[in-house]
Amino acid sequence: MKKMAGLGLALTMTTSLSAQQNSLALTDEFVNKNINNAVAQYKTLMTRVPDGVLPRTFDKANDSLATAKSNSWISGFYPGTLLYLYEYSKDADLLKEAEKRLQLLEKEKDNKGTHDLGFMLYCSFGNALRLTGNTHYRDVLLTGAESLASRFNSTVGCIRSWDHNSDSWKFPVIIDNMMNLEFLNWASRVSGNPKYADISKIHANTTLKNHFRPDNSSYHVIDYDPETGAVRHKHTHQGAHHESAWARGQAWGLYGYTMMYRDTHDKAYLNQARKIAAFILDQPNLPEDGIPYWDYSVSGPDVPRDASAAAITASALLELSGMVRGKERKRYLKAAEHMLTSLSSATYKAPIGTNGGFLLMHSTGHFPANSEIDVPLSYADYYYVEALIRYKHLLGH
Template sequence: MFRVSCFIMGFTLLFIACKPNNGKEKNVSLSEEQINNLLQIRYNKLLDYELDSMAFARSYNPKTGILNKVPSSNWTSGFFAGNFWQIYMLTGNEAFKERAKAWTAFVEQEKYNDKTHDMGFKVFCSFGNGLKVEDNTEYKDVILHSAKTLSTRFNENIGSIRSWDWNEDVWQFPVIIDNMMNLELLFEATKISGDSTFHNIAVKHANTTLKNHFRTDGSTWHVLDYDTISGQVRARVTHQGIGDESAWARGQGWAINGFTTVYRYTKDEKYLDRTVATANYFINHKNMPEDGIPFWDFDHPDIPNTSRDVSAAAIVASALIELYTYTKNESFLNYSKKVVKSLKSKEYILSEDIEAPFILDHSFGDWSQKLEMDEPIVYGDYYFLQTLLRLRDLKE
């Protein structure tokens, strides 16, 4: 059932580009044939997962054997649908396309959900990937409606889209760096409709983030709280990092990926400069391990005795392939290749006997709630697959 011809060709190209490092890494690389076979098995685990509109696979706890299933309202639902689209684009297997359509349909109701800023994660990772496969008018309508809903969270006085509605006794108007990843939906809505309102909101949000969210060393804070009357910053804190002044690895990834996207749509050099500075901070950090998979927080006091974050590495690796096309900076492309090589090893790829519908292990979730710390998480897979697609497209 599973067609692997173009799949094998793609990975052959990737392995030619990624030279071994003479055994200096602790993890053991698999052979090309073993990787193809194991990824085929891991992909089929997703295909075998039962369709259920209330059970998007989010993460898996290997210690308890519990699979974390969530409804479409969860911010990660679009990643699971998107993974099927991306595997279809990698393999050409029609079975994944059909499953992608089914899981994507379950997300559609989120176009009405105005209680969240995660519209891009949910809708664009699902319907947006679907549009890459087929010119679907209904998908365009969902994206446009979702952009209208997301726009209701924009505050003109502050110049940002509100992130969270909870913790109101502490925060007036919280904006998290993750929110940069939801701007692609707005940019695409303008392309679809011709209505520049969405584009302008995305640019204003990016400009406010650019002005306030970054430290002088290139790193970013996680959460900024704004005064709703003056529009000024009230506090710069973290919610998922180890400390308010630390560099939470996935947060740096959201910044790098998000501003690369903004540059794609605007070609404004200030966004490119911001992305390059934060990317250099990330890949050249003194605490970056040799294999390119960062610790979940660059400033964790227990380094090296703390967890890595595969998702942060994949988010950045994907972004840096695109960033390379704008800058021709070989260090960005080399980092992405290093990450792919590392992730296709016994250290990070799930073994065939694990039944959970995931590909990679060792992503890191939410420190604040002590949840999903060092587990397979759906967005780690999503950005890994996106990285593979971008490397393939770059070589072609």
């Protein structure tokens, strides 16, 4: 099949292959085994997903899937994972299922009520365009990018994240929003319109200025005054407390600034990614297996882990390792390999046919809300598979 040039997406690596291969500890056999297992497991999941919805997590007690509609922020991860697995396996059934779910998602291109269109559309339609060359997917994406750009406030210098809880926030911006900037960068490259990339850079710069503490950990939510652009509050909605470091939030920041350096070559973004990586890897509360607790300020045998944070972090570190040299590159590779090894162990990866068809166990969605604690999550699977495929590219395949 034709592959579209200029998509960028998450597989881009920026280092010489031979230099990376000299430092690699995992084998082709390891990667192939785990991706093949993922293909088999997702063919199990495919049989369980009802029409008209997307899988979110699995309720073990009731042996039932929890699903979401197309307007959920997680809606793009299931088709995106299917497409990554199709890229590896060339199994037409995976592509067919992904395209079936894309039909549900297409209407979200007009959704101006969410900042999550990068997750929803770029992880799904972006991969579909890259792998099939279907220009209809390009049109869907460009319409979606315009919808996302409509949420930008030039006074604040950010894309608004949430429209809810107006009694608490006036213009909330969450660190997760860094992940949606890749979509805008792509839209500028493809359309030739610099507007989208300009918005992306302004948002990244504003976030860099206001989201990070002196130790390079990130707040989850910064609330701005939309009339003046002033910071009103610095909060952590999904973390342990306002000054804690929510684990998945740190992963979003690491991934986001690594991607922004790839797309812009602005050294400020590379420097920030390196600082975030150091914060994570130097964590005294990071468990020996490299899979973080749901927040870096908490620890203990009964504290839930977040495999999704580890998967996102591992994928980001693999890309970041290609942007640096020497001991720093080796450190990032070693950490990513350690996380992938742990995630691929029986402790975190479910046996085929179990776990409702999801790959990873032991993720945490929203602990303070007592929501999705110690469960599989669709986005954990997506970034785990992405990390495996990125590693396979480093191996030269």
